Amino acid sequence: MTQYGEIVIDDKCHTSEPGIFAAGDVTTVPYKQIVISMGEGAKASLAAFEYLLSHEVVDTESESAAA
């Protein structure tokens, strides 16, 4: 986070935590406006989709129930 409490993101809305994305006013994106937040939300969802395509999803609930 920055000194202003904003979540630091890169161009594709990745945070420093893999698989966690952020968008809008809560982030370091400049110009806090509605249309900017809408675009950032679209970018974050596409980045999350891309992440899911390239990472195996582990069902931890089923794993712990089976144990």
Ligand SMILES: Cc1cc2nc3c(=O)[nH]c(=O)nc-3n(C[C@H](O)[C@H](O)[C@H](O)COP(=O)(O)OP(=O)(O)OC[C@H]3O[C@@H](n4cnc5c(N)ncnc54)[C@H](O)[C@@H]3O)c2cc1C
């Ligand atoms: C007074 C004012 C006037 C503005 N006028 C304009 C304007 O004329 N034109 C313009 O383009 N922009 C304007 N803005 C800026 C615009 O409102 C923001 O850029 C935009 O709303 C940001 O959208 P967002 O989805 O990122 O965040 P937000 O709209 O703030 O949405 C965040 C949501 O998350 C919810 N939330 C917070 N914490 C939690 C939690 N722990 N769990 C679950 N939910 C949570 C909040 O209740 C909120 O609903 C104005 C802002 C203000 C304050």
